[in-house]
Amino acid sequence: MLIGIPLENQKREDCKPKECAVEMAQYLDTVANKRCKIAFSKVFSYFAPRLRSYALKQMGNEALAMELVQDTMSNVWQKAHLFNSEKGSPSTWIFTIARNIRFDMLRKLQNRKEDVCSDDIWPILCEQTADTKIAPLDQQITLEEVGQFFEGLPKKQKAVVEAIYIDGKSQQEVADDLDIPLGTVKSRTRLALQRLKDMLKEYD
16 A cells, blocks of 8 residues: 555645644545545655654664554554544544554564574574674585475474574464464474484584
């Protein structure tokens, strides 16, 4: 939905707050009732730069800021029917969505950080440094070997490792997706990584 709607660099001529609130509320109403892309583009053009500024201040990262803008405005498009001008302004409603998304993004980032720092991380993949040079040939070979051995893991262990290390999900997200306890995810991950290390030792 957001593809093709530019994030305008030129600022729209600011109207008075009350006038803007009324105008944006009307656009949101049109989006909700008619699924009007033109009305949505007006809302997007007005709020996207403001959301980007907010996200940059809060998260300090351009990529994350733009992700927050896209996710927020996608929610606005999908949930425009939930906006009620009698309960608050469009700005309050949209920035509440943005804050909730920001909290969710930070929670997921923290979960992944904890996974990366846990004792059941894949040792080979952790041996990354700030050096941007190409990895030594022996390390490249080792990574290729791990990929080959990965196919030999039991199905349940393979599913967990693939979700965490390939899909980038946190252990809690994997537990939720598979509807199993978090402890089971950690156990399967630990067993899978140990099996991979054992296979590498045997190969050597």
